[in-house]
Amino acid sequence: MKTVDLVNQIYESVGDSEALDETLLQIAQFTESRGTQLGVIDKTGHWAIATVPGLDPELLDAYVKDYAADDPRMAFSIRNPGRLVACHQITDRATFEHSALVNDLLDKYGVRFAMAALIPVDQGYSALCCLMRARRDGQYSHDQINRLSRLIPHLRRAISLHIRLGRLESQLTSLDALVDRLAAPVLLVDKTGLLRHANTAGQEALRGAEYLALRNGHVRPRSMRQEQRFADTLAAALSDDQATVAEAPSASMRLLDGEGHAAILVVQALRGQANFSGMPQADAVLFLIRSDEKALINTPRLQMVFGLTPAETRLAEYLVSGESLMGISERLHLSRETLKTQLGSLFDKTGTNRQSKLVALLLSSTSVSIA
Numbered sequence: 139m140k141t142v143d144l145v146n147q148i149y150e151s152v153g154d155s156e157a158l159d160e161t162l163l164q165i166a167q168f169t170e171s172r173g174t175q176l177g178v179i180d181k182t183g184h185w186a187i188a189t190v191p192g193l194d195p196e197l198l199d200a201y202v203k204d205y206a207a208d209d210p211r212m213a214f215s216i217r218n219p220g221r222l223v224a225c226h227q228i229t230d231r232a233t234f235e236h237s238a239l240v241n242d243l244l245d246k247y248g249v250r251f252a253m254a255a256l257i258p259v260d261q262g263y264s265a266l267c268c269l270m271r272a273r274r275d276g277q278y279s280h281d282q283i284n285r286l287s288r289l290i291p292h293l294r295r296a297i298s299l300h301i302r303l304g305r306l307e308s309q310l311t312s313l314d315a316l317v318d319r320l321a322a323p324v325l326l327v328d329k330t331g332l333l334r335h336a337n338t339a340g341q342e343a344l345r346g347a348e349y350l351a352l353r354n355g356h357v358r359p360r361s362m363r364q365e366q367r368f369a370d371t372l373a374a375a376l377s378d379d380q381a382t383v384a385e386a387p388s389a390s391m392r393l394l395d396g397e398g399h400a401a402i403l404v405v406q407a408l409r410g411q412a413n414f415s416g417m418p419q420a421d422a423v424l425f426l427i428r429s430d431e432k433a434l435i436n437t438p439r440l441q442m443v444f445g446l447t448p449a450e451t452r453l454a455e456y457l458v459s460g461e462s463l464m465g466i467s468e469r470l471h472l473s474r475e476t477l478k479t480q481l482g483s484l485f486d487k488t489g490t491n492r493q494s495k496l497v498a499l500l501l502s503s504t505s506v507s508i509a
Contacts (some may be wrong), residue, residue, distance in 0.1 A: 141168075141285070141288060141289075142163055143166055144161075144165065144289065145289070145292050147161050147294050148161055148289070148292050148293060149165060149292070149295075149299075150297045151296070151300045152296050158176075162176055165286070166269060166291065168285060169253075169269050169278070169282045169285050169286050170271065170275070170282060171269040171270055171271045172248070172249065172271045172272050172275070173249070173269075173270050174267070174268065174269050174270065175201075175266070175267075175268045176265065176266070176267050176268075176272070176297075177265065177266040178259065178263055178264070178265045178266075178297060179263070179264055179265075179266070180262050180263050180492070182273070194315070194443075199430050200243060201243060204243075205238065205239045205242075205243055207237065208237070208238070209239055210228055210229075210230070210234060211252070211254055212229065212256070213222045215254060215255060215256035215266075216256060219256055219257065219258050219264070220255060220256075220257055220258070220290060220294070221255060222254070222255045222283055222286060222290070223253065223255070223285055224251070224252070224253040224277070224278050232315050243270055244270075245273075248272050248367075249270040249271070249272065250271070250272055250273035250275075250386060251270070251271050251272075251273070251275070251276070251277050251278060251284075252268055252269065252270045252271075253268070253278050253283055253286060254266065254267065254268035254269070255268075255286075255290055257290060257293060257294045257297070258294070259294050259297045259298040263298075264378060265293070265294070265297045267290075267293060269286060321343070322339060322425060322426065322427060323336075323337070323340040323343040323350075323425075323426040324336070324337045324339070324340050324423060324424065324425055324426075325340045325344075325350075325357055325423070325424040325426075326420040326422070326423055326424075327356075327357050327372075327420060327421065327422050327424060328420060328421045328422075329372070329376055329421045329422070330356065331356040331357045331358065331368070331369070331372060332355055332356050332357075333352060333355060333356065333357050334420040335420065340426070342422075343426055344357070347360055348360065348395040348396070348397045348401075349393040349394075349395055349401045349426060349428075350403075350426065351438045357424065359393055360393070360394075360395065361393075361394060364393065364394075365393070367391055368391065368403075371390065371391045371403070371405050372405055372422060374405075375405040375406060375407050375422055376407050376422060382414055389463040390402055390403060390405065390461075391403050391405075393426075399428075401426055401427060401428045402426075402427045403424060403425070403426055403427075404424070404425040404427065404458070404497060405422055405423075405424055405425075406422060406423050406425070406493075406497055407421065407422055425497075427458075428457055444483070444484075444487045444488055446484070446487060447483075447486055449480055450480050450483055450484055450487070451471075452499050453466065453477060453480045453481065453484065454484060454496075456469070457493065457496065457497055457500070458497055458500050463477050463478070463481070473474060481493075488500070
């Protein structure tokens with residue numbers, strides 16, 4: 139296999155654990171190794187990925203638990219992140235030959251020579267990639283070391299993407315659980331308003347039909363006179379016809395119950411988060427904020443959780459209440475450039491990049507029931 143083909147396979151395996159194992163086996167063959175181990179560890183010492191294609195799976199676990207701390211190669215790798223170290227590069231060869239690592243572990247598994255690199259791959263994560271061969275195969279040559287060296291930058295990028303994708307899957311898997319913990323009514327719908335999921339408060343709101351009702355499986359305003367406004371609001375939230383992310387409106391509308399009491403319906407698109415693990419596809423999230431529940435937007439908690447300034451907190455409160463930047467500008471007599479600057483700071487402090495994600499996060503952080 140050519141280097142370029144192997145590089146392509148490295149990137150194609152991102153997000154697929156079985157494909158990653160197969161790629162590691164191809165790397166082992168490429169470097170004339172008997173097997174390879176890959177371990178990804180976070181800053182707390184937890185192994186996020188641990189796989190040993192071609193060898194006994196217990197090898198990596200045993201190495202990490204009992205031998206890694208005394209392995210002279212690890213000390214070199216930690217001091218020189220991203221650089222390869224091979225057995226024959228060890229200074230005190232005699233001591234290494236008589237170590238427990240060699241006699242109790244490597245020889246036990248038919249492994250004698252190795253080359254390894256500790257690779258920083260993401261914030262707080264490092265990957266340990268190690269290629270191994272038997273005594274009868276001899277030491278790694280400079281050519282074989284160079285072959286693996288050329289792959290290290292690609293492994294770093296691919297494993298970083300693999301970890302980030304894993305985080306995304308974890309976030310999506312837990313989103314329904316997060317929604318279920320929100321005290322305010324929350325509904326997940328597709329682009330037509332078809333209900334996909336509702337938390338307990340959302341189900342109660344639909345049963346009571348004070349502001350929203352379920353008709354033929356679709357979420358609709360209680361008052362049929364507001365159905366077109368609801369359709370327009372949902373369409374606006376899902377529209378891609380926006381000049382910039384910062385200009386994107388936080389689509390919302392006022393709903394009235396039979397006695398004229400008002401509630402705000404905030405509609406946020408779920409761009410990039412449409413496929414939920416174990417759930418049908420959803421395109422938007424609906425937050426129903428009754429007038430008597432606005433106290434759920436806890437200002438001190440916003441400031442404490444995200445470290446917001448008073449001006450940023452005020453902007454956050456208006457956004458959560460469904461106000462657009464234009465409306466906030468007119469209400470507060472502030473220029474839109476000032477508000478854009480504050481919005482950019484909100485994005486930075488909350489780790490979001492769209493108003494839809496920002497509002498959903500703020501609502502989650504201020505109205506979630508904490509056990």
